[in-house]
Amino acid sequence: MARAPGTATTTPPPTPAPEAFRWRGRWLDHWEPENPRCWRGxxxxxxxxxxxxxxxxxxxxxxxxxxxxxxxxxxxxxxxxxxxxxxxxxxxxxxxxxxxxxxxxxxxxxxxxxxxxxxxxxxxxxxxxxxxxxxxxxxxxxxxxxxxxxxxxxxxxxxxxxxxxxxxxxxxxxxxxxxxxxxxxxxxxxxxxxxxxxxxxxxxxxxxxxxxxxxxxxxxxxxxxxxxxxxxxxxxxxxxDGNSYRSALRNRHTWVMSVLYIGTFGSFLGFSFAFPTLISMSFTDHGEYVSLAFLGAAIGSVTRPLGGWLSDRIGGARVTLWTFVALVLGALGVLAGVSREDFPLFFGAFVALFVLTGIGNGSTYRMIPVIFAAEAERAAGNRGTDPAVVAASARRQAGAVVGVCGAVGAFGGVLINLVFRSSLDDAGAGIRPALLVLVAFYVGCLAATWWFYLRRRFAVDREPGLPHARV
The missing domain is CATH 1.20.1250.20 (MFS general substrate transporter like domains)
Known part of the structure; x- marks a missing residue:
């Protein structure tokens, strides 16, 4: 219907959110962070x-x-x-x-x-x-x-x-x-x-x-x-978004990344819980140094953004691969410190492990959206789907994968502490068997990173809606 001259244009009122989701308090009903005007305003x-x-x-x-x-x-x-x-x-x-x-x-x-x-x-x-x-x-x-x-x-x-x-x-x-x-x-x-x-x-x-x-x-x-x-x-x-979770659970990359996340975030958690106890049990003459255990978690936390920063520049898979190489060397350094009863070597190598798990946390987290953007683009190329729909689907599925990986990675911390417990329960063995298990696991993560994400080009050159990105 034509509008009469001079008649003001009216904007229909926004549709209110369903009451089931309207908890008492402040709700942002029209939140559009992608809109530059709304973001600046x-x-x-x-x-x-x-x-x-x-x-x-x-x-x-x-x-x-x-x-x-x-x-x-x-x-x-x-x-x-x-x-x-x-x-x-x-x-x-x-x-x-x-x-x-x-x-x-x-x-x-x-x-x-x-x-x-x-x-x-x-x-x-x-x-x-x-x-x-x-x-x-x-x-x-x-x-x-x-x-x-x-x-x-x-x-x-x-x-x-x-x-x-x-x-x-x-x-x-x-x-x-x-x-x-x-x-x-x-x-x-x-x-x-x-x-x-x-x-x-x-x-x-x-x-x-x-x-x-x-x-x-x-x-x-x-x-x-x-x-x-x-x-x-x-x-x-x-x-x-239950559909995104169901799709994520069926995708093999969800489980590959979950294993890698065990190696990074799971290691960080396992080490954080166990480090004070490992110091007191492995070096009974250095019990006063338990108070220094906070350094590992502190340094590992602040290096997490570094992993993401490096991944933006050279690719998350490359950073993750070299992180696992260094984790193997770090675990061997801790093993040498325990075997030689050298507390400075033990402590320094363990702090290095925390640093590396922090970097690996950032790099594996950065890999997830790139991997699923590439997966979504490939699927869309076969079906001719609208790129905007593809980008939205990739973001939802990547968000679901982050939730799954976070849960599995936290369970990885449980596994690492179970390994330490079993090792310390073996009379006279100390934590040496546990460290050898960790070395073998990190080698496996290294191989998985190379096999799935580096032996051939995996990601598209451009993630939907984002600048150049590499796995």
Whole structure:
């Protein structure tokens, strides 16, 4: 119908979001980070504000998740002697629970909204803190209660997936690498902060006060939950995408990348949980150096963005390949340090392993969107699909693969600690057998990287909507 001259053009009101997804609080109903005008008109400030509070909450999650890695080292001094096997289960269980929670935590963000879920998931961290305070202040607390406390610490492990999923909705594609890298690195640093501060705090006053290890985090948990509720936002357009997960589970590259992620992120987690205990058990004369264990997780966290930066320039597969070459050499260096009872060599080589796992975390994460963009373009070329549809499909599937790989990689940390536990249980063997298993595994990851992504050109020269990118 023709419009009469002078009649103002009316814009139909936006369709409101379904009430099922409208949680109380701020919702961004028309969030378009890819639109430069919207991004400059307040979108950038909103995205970075949410990133800051997301990093805070995720950082705290990692701090509580790995809290038991310091507590177990001091249990003997307060009258609890659980032995090697049961001690390692206190390290394995939080890792196991955190890994299992990663997939449901990812779906929680679209269901409840990033603001509400970050508030709730942060508040849940009060539970393991209260349980730990009770366990170490009541004489004769049974082992099963410590094990249950360790399991509750796994709540912090799920926060990584929900935080990454939430932040991915706020940034345009060409800025997601930096945003997700900062989010991941800021979270991982929680391990180092916990391992740095807890030994200092529990030594305040007379003797060893393990209750302080729990009590110190409780005010911070309350602050993180309050900030999330007061300042964060939720994106209405975020929806659970079961189809992308089903497609990802059927794709062989999901499982190849999951194995490689075990070698990088799984190693980082396994080493982070075990490093203080390995120092105290392998070098009994150097127990005072357990307080230096935080250096490994700290350096490994800050090198994660370096892996992504290098991958943008020379290709993620190349960076990953050479990372696994160096991991083989690093594990052999740790083996030499243990065999020669050379603590500086052992410690230096282990810190190098943390550095390499950080770089590998960044490079494997960067490989995923490029691989699935190439896969989607190949499939579209055969069917003549619209490139914009292809790009959107690739982003959704890559996001699903990141969730799957994150969960499998976290389970990899469990496997690494099981290997250390089995090795230390073998009288007189120490951690030498475990290190040889790691060397063999890294060689396998090296071969898989070359076979699937480097022996021939895998990726297209151009990822949809992005500048030149290589696997």
């Amino acid at each position: 307040g979108g950038r400030a909103t995205a970075w504000k949410n990133l800051v509070f997301s990093v805070f909450a995720e950082h705290l999650g990692f701090s509580v998740w790995t809290l038991m890695s310091i507590v177990v080292v001091h249990l003997d001094s307060v009258g609890y002697d659980f032995g090697v096997g049961r001690t390692f289960w206190l390290l394995i269980v939080p890792n196991l629970v955190g890994a299992a929670l990663r997939v449901p935590y990812t779906f929680a963000v679209p269901l409840l909204g990033g603001r509400a879920w970050t508030t709730l998931s942060s508040s849940l961290l009060l539970i393991p803190c209260l349980m730990l305070a009770h366990a170490v202040t009541n004489e004769g607390t049974p082992y099963w209660f410590f094990l249950l406390t360790a399991a509750a610490m796994g709540f912090g492990g799920g926060n990584f997936s929900s935080s990454m999923a939430n932040i991915s909705f706020f940034f345009p594609e060409h800025r997601k690498g930096l945003a997700l890298g900062l989010n991941a690195a800021g979270g991982n640093l929680g391990v180092a902060v916990s391992q740095l501060l807890v030994p200092v705090v529990i030594g305040l006053g007379t003797g060893t006060n393990l209750a302080y290890a729990a009590l110190m985090w409780m005010p911070v948990v309350i602050v993180a939950a309050t900030c999330a509720w007061a300042f964060m936002d939720s994106v209405t357009a975020a929806r659970p």
